[in-house]
Amino acid sequence: MHRRAGFRQAAIRQQFAFILMCGIAGFIGEWDAARLDDLTDALAHRGPDGRGVDFMPSGSAIGLPASAVGLGHRRLSIIDVAGGAQPMWNADRTVGLVFNGEIYNFRQLRKELEACGQHFSTHSDTEVILHGWRVWGPRVVDRLEGMFAFAVWDTRARSLFLVRDRHGIKPLYYSIPRPGQIIFASEIRPLLRAAETAVTINRSALYEYLLRGWSAQESTLFSGVQQLQPGCLMRFDPTKGASAARVERYWRMQRPGTAELAASASNDEVADTLCTLFDKAVSAHLVADVEVGVLLSGGLDSSAVAASMARLMDPSSIQAFTIGFGLPDDEIPFARSAASHCGIKSKERLVHPSVFSSEFTDCIESLEEPIAHPVMQTTWQAAKFVRQNVKVALLGEGSDELFAGYPHYRLLRPPFSLLPGRLVRKYALDVMCLMPDSRTLGRLMTPGSYEPDALGAIERRIQPWFGGDDDANDMLRFEAETALVQNQLMRVDKLTMAHSVEARVPFLDNTFAEYANALPFALKTENGTAKAIFRKAMQSRLPTDVLYRPKSGKKGTQALLPMINGLLASGGPLHHLVDEKSIAARGWFDPKATRGWIDGMTSPVVRHHPIESRRRAKFALALAVLEQWCRLYLDVDRRTSPVETKQIPEPSRCPP
Numbered sequence: 001m002h003r004r005a006g007f008r009q010a011a012i013r014q015q016f017a018f019i020l021m022c023g024i025a026g027f028i029g030e031w032d033a034a035r036l037d038d039l040t041d042a043l044a045h046r047g048p049d050g051r052g053v054d055f056m057p058s059g060s061a062i063g064l065p066a067s068a069v070g071l072g073h074r075r076l077s078i079i080d081v082a083g084g085a086q087p088m089w090n091a092d093r094t095v096g097l098v099f100n101g102e103i104y105n106f107r108q109l110r111k112e113l114e115a116c117g118q119h120f121s122t123h124s125d126t127e128v129i130l131h132g133w134r135v136w137g138p139r140v141v142d143r144l145e146g147m148f149a150f151a152v153w154d155t156r157a158r159s160l161f162l163v164r165d166r167h168g169i170k171p172l173y174y175s176i177p178r179p180g181q182i183i184f185a186s187e188i189r190p191l192l193r194a195a196e197t198a199v200t201i202n203r204s205a206l207y208e209y210l211l212r213g214w215s216a217q218e219s220t221l222f223s224g225v226q227q228l229q230p231g232c233l234m235r236f237d238p239t240k241g242a243s244a245a246r247v248e249r250y251w252r253m254q255r256p257g258t259a260e261l262a263a264s265a266s267n268d269e270v271a272d273t274l275c276t277l278f279d280k281a282v283s284a285h286l287v288a289d290v291e292v293g294v295l296l297s298g299g300l301d302s303s304a305v306a307a308s309m310a311r312l313m314d315p316s317s318i319q320a321f322t323i324g325f326g327l328p329d330d331e332i333p334f335a336r337s338a339a340s341h342c343g344i345k346s347k348e349r350l351v352h353p354s355v356f357s358s359e360f361t362d363c364i365e366s367l368e369e370p371i372a373h374p375v376m377q378t379t380w381q382a383a384k385f386v387r388q389n390v391k392v393a394l395l396g397e398g399s400d401e402l403f404a405g406y407p408h409y410r411l412l413r414p415p416f417s418l419l420p421g422r423l424v425r426k427y428a429l430d431v432m433c434l435m436p437d438s439r440t441l442g443r444l445m446t447p448g449s450y451e452p453d454a455l456g457a458i459e460r461r462i463q464p465w466f467g468g469d470d471d472a473n474d475m476l477r478f479e480a481e482t483a484l485v486q487n488q489l490m491r492v493d494k495l496t497m498a499h500s501v502e503a504r505v506p507f508l509d510n511t512f513a514e515y516a517n518a519l520p521f522a523l524k525t526e527n528g529t530a531k532a533i534f535r536k537a538m539q540s541r542l543p544t545d546v547l548y549r550p551k552s553g554k555k556g557t558q559a560l561l562p563m564i565n566g567l568l569a570s571g572g573p574l575h576h577l578v579d580e581k582s583i584a585a586r587g588w589f590d591p592k593a594t595r596g597w598i599d600g601m602t603s604p605v606v607r608h609h610p611i612e613s614r615r616r617a618k619f620a621l622a623l624a625v626l627e628q629w630c631r632l633y634l635d636v637d638r639r640t641s642p643v644e645t646k647q648i649p650e651p652s653r654c655p656p
Contacts, residue, residue, distance in 0.1 A: 022075045023047050024071075025042075025043060025186065026160075027070045028238050029178075037072075040190075041074075042189055042190035043185065043186055047073070047500075048076065048500050051072070052086050053087070054087045054096060061155075063155055072087075086099065094155045095130060097126065097150060097151070099126045103129065104285075105143075138163075145511070147170050147504075161234065163232075165230065166251045166253075167480075171493055174226055174228065175195070176245060180240070181238065187368060198637060201223065201634060202220065204217065207455050208458045209370055210436075211458055213372035214372070214373075216482040216483070220369055221370065230485055232247055253517050270537075271536045274512075274515070280511070282506045286309065288392050293320065293321055294318065294393060295386065295396075299396065300542070300547065302335075303342075318344040322346065324351070325378075326353070327353070332350070338543065349381070354573070357574050360624075361632070362498075363380045365632050366494050369486075370629040372435070372618055373491055376491060387501050396505075401484045402516040405530045408475075409472070409524075409530065411431065412475060417472070430615075432483070436619055445588060446590055465477055476521075568621070574624055586630065
């Protein structure tokens with residue numbers, strides 16, 4: 001069976017000429033080719049295997065007499081790249097494309113396009129987008145299945161189009177330094193190098209970070225740098241000046257057919273369908289001419305990915321990578337159990353906890369925006385480990401948001417769900433974020449920094465996601481569109497690409513994700529068990545100790561907090577980031593009140609409180625991350641040259 005599956009995978013690979021994970025960049029404006037080179041080469045770590053740039057000076061050839069157009073691409077070769085240089089143009093050079101990602105259904109789309117009279121010169125998914133743009137225009141995005149961020153310069157429309165995939169797996173940032181001009185890139189740092197003003201902080205995004213531990217606004221923590229939201233498309237027409245940017249949402253996760261699905265399918269049938277769709281998703285993510293590994297934590301999600309891989313290819317050819325810190329709750333034993341059960345190779349690396357501090361600065365710099373996630377160093381070390389062996393790895397991100405896998409979803413089941421909806425949402429968000437609320441921040445922040453109206457506005461940002469009679473599914477959508485994107489996928493993308501590793505997330509395959517999303521919440525939390533229906537689907541594939549391993553504070557990302565607390569404590573290697581001197585110098589928080597609140601976690605009352613103890617520990621981590629981020633980005637001028645300050649126009653908003 002495995003040999004036939006291996007032959008099947010080989011046949012699939014032959015039909016894929018190449019797939020590129022990479023970095024893209026470009027601009028419309030009064031800049032030169034040197035600026036394009038600088039933007040593109042700032043992304044070299046995302047694409048160390050090659051580069052391509054096209055600079056088109058202002059003039060009739062591009063239809064913009066006062067502006068130049070630049071497109072840049074850095075390439076990480078995953079499958080044969082002989083025929084797929086980027087930027088890629090159509091035959092008459094009226095449409096140019098730079099693309100980062102993978103389109104899973106490109107063969108089907110290619111057949112449709114050939115039937116429409118389109119002729120292909122490569123076998124790439126990039127060219128399918130290009131010809132699809134010729135035939136369907138921007139609506140080609142409705143037909144794409146995969147993970148992607150791309151930019152299209154369309155001379156006929158005299159417009160630049162920026163597109164991001166449905167779930168936000170691939171990032172895309174932009175800046176509008178003056179009306180009618182735009183710069184974009186896969187990461188923020190190239191935009192900072194090209195900035196025309198000194199870098200300043202966006203207070204609204206900062207407040208969301210302090211309340212949530214991440215910020216998922218369109219505006220990043222850098223004033224003037226925006227991120228295109230998942231499922232959104234921007235058209236930038238430089239001839240329209242201050243109103244040049246128009247953003248539209250082309251996709252949002254819906255919940256069709258839930259009642260019908262619950263009534264028409266038994267639990268066994270749903271579980272069988274999940275297995276079938278999941279195997280198809282994993283199969284699509286295995287396409288490569290290089291070896292594909294799996295990041296194996298020993299939890300249900302990554303173990304399910306490994307088990308599916310073992311059904312699709314020779315298990316002995318699969319490499320699983322696991323990182324441990326030598327702590328009592330290390331995940332290595334569970335990963336070892338899953339790997340052994342699936343018959344795959346298990347590669348383990350025990351990392352000394354000191355790396356959390358010794359490589360803290362590099363990790364925060366690569367993240368670009370602060371996130372208070374205890375597992376960030378695990379991802380960083382895992383990416384380093386993977387890169388020594390393979391270029392591509394699958395992982396289990398996205399499952400918790402589809403199947404209600406986090407502890408706070410228990411509050412959305414009886415008896416807790418019988419409380420008023422406002423209280424249920426508040427308690428669920430408290431457990432979800434583990435950060436201080438606005439009143440606590442008001443006691444800790446200095447008078448000049450505390451803006452109650454602004455903090456209140458951040459707390460009210462959740463309202464568009466709620467308001468119906470289904471708080472549980474509203475919470476799932478809220479988390480999928482905010483925390484998953486900025487706290488999970490951003491961390492994975494930035495920290496793996498920093499080491500030139502492509503991370504793939506089969507749980508976010510669109511067909512699988514839409515089916516899982518449509519399942520009734522009761523199926524996901526049946527009998528109080530998180531991810532109940534997915535556990536049922538995997539019960540014949542995984543050992544019991546992995547299948548029913550709970551996600552809790554002792555077994556999961558929060559297990560790292562005690563170790564991190566030691567690094568932040570007095571005498572610890574990271575204490576200088578959160579001591580009274582550093583807090584006072586930054587000026588945002590009252591140093592004595594803040595240190596007193598954090599140090600209060602050692603009191604018996606707080607220490608034994610399952611929520612409050614972790615809240616204070618996580619806030620200490622959040623402050624350390626924020627201080628290190630400030631030193632890297634706010635205290636250092638990254639501009640290539642000083643230019644007088646300009647007012648930056650805001651684009652139209654992508655509606656929630």
